[in-house]
Amino acid sequence: MDKLRGLDNDASMITEVATLEVKPGLESAFENDFDLAASIISGSEGYVSHELLRCVEKTSRYVLLVRWETLEAHTIGFRKSPEYEKWKELLHHYYDPLPTVEHFDKVHEGPE
Protein backbone atom coordinates (compact mmCIF):
# COMPACT_ATOMS: atom_id res chain seq x y z
CA MET A 1 0.00 0.00 0.00
CA ASP A 2 2.87 2.33 0.75
CA LYS A 3 3.91 2.77 -2.85
CA LEU A 4 0.58 4.00 -4.11
CA ARG A 5 0.18 6.10 -1.04
CA GLY A 6 3.53 7.71 -1.76
CA LEU A 7 2.39 8.56 -5.25
CA ASP A 8 -0.98 9.85 -4.08
CA ASN A 9 0.64 12.09 -1.53
CA ASP A 10 2.56 14.12 -4.10
CA ALA A 11 1.76 17.67 -3.03
CA SER A 12 1.00 18.91 -6.53
CA MET A 13 -1.27 16.02 -7.48
CA ILE A 14 -4.77 17.02 -8.50
CA THR A 15 -8.02 15.09 -8.58
CA GLU A 16 -10.42 15.96 -11.38
CA VAL A 17 -14.02 15.30 -10.33
CA ALA A 18 -16.85 15.21 -12.88
CA THR A 19 -20.46 14.21 -12.23
CA LEU A 20 -21.76 12.63 -15.42
CA GLU A 21 -25.51 12.51 -16.04
CA VAL A 22 -25.95 9.83 -18.71
CA LYS A 23 -29.18 9.79 -20.74
CA PRO A 24 -31.32 7.05 -19.13
CA GLY A 25 -31.26 3.83 -21.15
CA LEU A 26 -27.77 4.48 -22.53
CA GLU A 27 -25.81 3.36 -19.46
CA SER A 28 -24.48 0.10 -20.95
CA ALA A 29 -23.45 1.73 -24.22
CA PHE A 30 -21.77 4.52 -22.27
CA GLU A 31 -19.83 2.05 -20.12
CA ASN A 32 -18.66 0.17 -23.22
CA ASP A 33 -17.51 3.36 -24.92
CA PHE A 34 -15.89 4.50 -21.71
CA ASP A 35 -13.72 1.36 -21.85
CA LEU A 36 -12.45 2.59 -25.22
CA ALA A 37 -12.08 6.18 -24.09
CA ALA A 38 -10.12 5.16 -20.99
CA SER A 39 -7.13 4.25 -23.14
CA ILE A 40 -7.15 7.80 -24.54
CA ILE A 41 -7.01 9.52 -21.17
CA SER A 42 -4.61 7.02 -19.62
CA GLY A 43 -2.12 7.67 -22.43
CA SER A 44 -2.07 11.41 -21.71
CA GLU A 45 1.08 12.96 -20.21
CA GLY A 46 0.68 13.52 -16.47
CA TYR A 47 -2.21 11.06 -16.08
CA VAL A 48 -1.90 9.05 -12.85
CA SER A 49 -5.09 6.98 -12.45
CA HIS A 50 -8.85 7.11 -12.79
CA GLU A 51 -12.05 5.56 -11.45
CA LEU A 52 -15.51 5.57 -12.97
CA LEU A 53 -18.17 5.21 -10.26
CA ARG A 54 -21.89 4.53 -10.79
CA CYS A 55 -24.49 5.89 -8.40
CA VAL A 56 -26.55 3.39 -6.40
CA GLU A 57 -29.39 5.85 -5.72
CA LYS A 58 -29.63 7.18 -9.32
CA THR A 59 -28.20 4.63 -11.74
CA SER A 60 -27.84 7.02 -14.70
CA ARG A 61 -25.45 9.19 -12.65
CA TYR A 62 -21.71 8.54 -12.64
CA VAL A 63 -18.73 10.19 -11.02
CA LEU A 64 -15.40 10.22 -12.83
CA LEU A 65 -12.29 10.75 -10.73
CA VAL A 66 -9.03 11.32 -12.56
CA ARG A 67 -5.73 11.85 -10.78
CA TRP A 68 -3.28 14.10 -12.60
CA GLU A 69 0.30 14.98 -11.71
CA THR A 70 -0.58 18.67 -12.05
CA LEU A 71 -3.64 20.81 -12.85
CA GLU A 72 -2.13 21.76 -16.19
CA ALA A 73 -1.68 18.14 -17.22
CA HIS A 74 -5.48 18.08 -17.47
CA THR A 75 -6.45 21.62 -18.40
CA ILE A 76 -3.75 22.15 -21.00
CA GLY A 77 -2.01 18.84 -21.73
CA PHE A 78 -5.16 16.76 -22.18
CA ARG A 79 -7.84 19.30 -23.04
CA LYS A 80 -5.82 20.94 -25.80
CA SER A 81 -4.65 17.67 -27.35
CA PRO A 82 -6.03 16.09 -30.53
CA GLU A 83 -6.87 13.04 -28.37
CA TYR A 84 -9.37 15.13 -26.41
CA GLU A 85 -11.43 15.52 -29.59
CA LYS A 86 -11.67 11.72 -29.83
CA TRP A 87 -12.60 11.52 -26.14
CA LYS A 88 -15.40 14.05 -26.65
CA GLU A 89 -16.61 12.30 -29.78
CA LEU A 90 -16.86 8.96 -27.94
CA LEU A 91 -18.51 10.24 -24.77
CA HIS A 92 -20.12 13.67 -24.88
CA HIS A 93 -23.27 12.59 -26.72
CA TYR A 94 -24.21 10.42 -23.71
CA TYR A 95 -24.45 13.37 -21.33
CA ASP A 96 -27.44 15.55 -20.55
CA PRO A 97 -26.53 18.09 -19.38
CA LEU A 98 -22.82 18.33 -20.23
CA PRO A 99 -20.83 17.79 -17.04
CA THR A 100 -19.20 20.42 -14.88
CA VAL A 101 -15.62 19.48 -14.12
CA GLU A 102 -13.74 20.72 -11.06
CA HIS A 103 -10.28 20.09 -9.63
CA PHE A 104 -9.39 19.25 -6.06
CA ASP A 105 -6.35 19.15 -3.81
CA LYS A 106 -6.15 16.39 -1.24
CA VAL A 107 -6.21 17.87 2.28
CA HIS A 108 -6.68 14.71 4.36
CA GLU A 109 -6.69 10.99 3.88
CA GLY A 110 -6.85 7.87 5.96
CA PRO A 111 -6.33 5.44 7.42
CA GLU A 112 -3.39 7.38 8.92
Added chain:
Amino acid sequence: MDKLRGLDNDASMITEVATLEVKPGLESAFENDFDLAASIISGSEGYVSHELLRCVEKTSRYVLLVRWETLEAHTIGFRKSPEYEKWKELLHHYYDPLPTVEHFDKVHEGPE
Protein backbone atom coordinates in the same frame (compact mmCIF):
# COMPACT_ATOMS: atom_id res chain seq x y z
CA MET B 1 0.05 -1.37 -6.20
CA ASP B 2 -1.52 -4.79 -6.61
CA LYS B 3 -2.43 -5.18 -2.98
CA LEU B 4 -4.49 -2.02 -2.74
CA ARG B 5 -6.01 -2.77 -6.09
CA GLY B 6 -7.08 -6.18 -4.83
CA LEU B 7 -8.81 -4.51 -1.93
CA ASP B 8 -10.40 -1.83 -4.06
CA ASN B 9 -11.76 -4.40 -6.49
CA ASP B 10 -13.89 -6.14 -3.89
CA ALA B 11 -17.19 -6.37 -5.74
CA SER B 12 -19.30 -5.20 -2.82
CA MET B 13 -17.12 -2.20 -1.95
CA ILE B 14 -18.95 1.11 -2.01
CA THR B 15 -17.69 4.68 -2.34
CA GLU B 16 -19.63 7.31 -0.42
CA VAL B 17 -19.40 10.69 -2.16
CA ALA B 18 -20.43 13.90 -0.39
CA THR B 19 -19.98 17.45 -1.68
CA LEU B 20 -19.46 19.67 1.35
CA GLU B 21 -20.18 23.40 1.07
CA VAL B 22 -18.35 24.95 4.01
CA LYS B 23 -19.37 28.41 5.19
CA PRO B 24 -16.78 30.78 3.68
CA GLY B 25 -14.17 31.85 6.22
CA LEU B 26 -14.49 28.65 8.27
CA GLU B 27 -12.33 26.44 6.02
CA SER B 28 -9.32 26.20 8.38
CA ALA B 29 -11.47 25.48 11.43
CA PHE B 30 -13.37 22.87 9.43
CA GLU B 31 -10.14 21.17 8.33
CA ASN B 32 -8.89 21.08 11.93
CA ASP B 33 -12.13 19.58 13.20
CA PHE B 34 -12.15 17.15 10.30
CA ASP B 35 -8.81 15.82 11.57
CA LEU B 36 -10.54 14.97 14.85
CA ALA B 37 -13.64 13.59 13.17
CA ALA B 38 -11.56 11.34 10.89
CA SER B 39 -10.68 9.12 13.82
CA ILE B 40 -14.39 8.59 14.46
CA ILE B 41 -15.21 7.43 10.94
CA SER B 42 -12.02 5.40 10.54
CA GLY B 43 -12.86 3.42 13.67
CA SER B 44 -16.23 2.37 12.29
CA GLU B 45 -16.78 -1.28 11.31
CA GLY B 46 -16.52 -1.74 7.55
CA TYR B 47 -14.58 1.51 6.96
CA VAL B 48 -11.84 1.03 4.33
CA SER B 49 -10.35 4.47 3.60
CA HIS B 50 -11.23 8.11 3.00
CA GLU B 51 -10.02 11.25 1.25
CA LEU B 52 -11.01 14.85 1.88
CA LEU B 53 -10.51 16.94 -1.26
CA ARG B 54 -10.66 20.75 -1.51
CA CYS B 55 -11.86 22.46 -4.68
CA VAL B 56 -9.38 24.62 -6.59
CA GLU B 57 -12.07 26.65 -8.38
CA LYS B 58 -14.24 27.26 -5.27
CA THR B 59 -12.14 26.94 -2.14
CA SER B 60 -15.05 26.62 0.31
CA ARG B 61 -16.20 23.44 -1.49
CA TYR B 62 -14.89 20.01 -0.47
CA VAL B 63 -15.54 16.48 -1.64
CA LEU B 64 -15.38 13.66 0.87
CA LEU B 65 -14.83 10.16 -0.49
CA VAL B 66 -15.22 7.27 1.93
CA ARG B 67 -14.70 3.65 0.92
CA TRP B 68 -16.85 1.15 2.80
CA GLU B 69 -16.83 -2.64 2.64
CA THR B 70 -20.61 -2.57 2.04
CA LEU B 71 -23.38 0.00 1.65
CA GLU B 72 -24.83 -1.01 5.03
CA ALA B 73 -21.52 -0.41 6.81
CA HIS B 74 -22.21 3.28 6.14
CA THR B 75 -25.99 3.58 6.11
CA ILE B 76 -26.63 1.37 9.14
CA GLY B 77 -23.34 0.62 10.89
CA PHE B 78 -22.03 4.19 10.96
CA ARG B 79 -25.14 6.32 10.65
CA LYS B 80 -27.00 4.55 13.44
CA SER B 81 -24.03 4.49 15.83
CA PRO B 82 -23.52 6.79 18.84
CA GLU B 83 -20.25 7.87 17.16
CA TYR B 84 -22.23 9.40 14.30
CA GLU B 85 -23.74 11.88 16.75
CA LYS B 86 -20.21 13.02 17.65
CA TRP B 87 -19.30 13.26 13.95
CA LYS B 88 -22.34 15.44 13.27
CA GLU B 89 -21.65 17.61 16.31
CA LEU B 90 -18.08 18.24 15.16
CA LEU B 91 -18.83 18.91 11.50
CA HIS B 92 -22.40 19.68 10.55
CA HIS B 93 -22.40 23.29 11.75
CA TYR B 94 -19.79 24.10 9.08
CA TYR B 95 -22.08 23.20 6.18
CA ASP B 96 -24.50 25.41 4.31
CA PRO B 97 -26.50 23.72 2.92
CA LEU B 98 -26.26 20.30 4.59
CA PRO B 99 -24.62 17.92 2.12
CA THR B 100 -26.30 15.34 -0.05
CA VAL B 101 -24.58 11.99 0.25
CA GLU B 102 -24.68 9.32 -2.44
CA HIS B 103 -23.12 5.89 -2.84
CA PHE B 104 -21.31 4.54 -5.86
CA ASP B 105 -20.13 1.23 -7.27
CA LYS B 106 -16.85 1.17 -9.13
CA VAL B 107 -17.43 0.22 -12.78
CA HIS B 108 -14.02 1.00 -14.27
CA GLU B 109 -10.57 1.94 -13.11
CA GLY B 110 -7.13 2.44 -14.51
CA PRO B 111 -4.37 2.20 -15.34
CA GLU B 112 -5.30 -1.33 -16.43
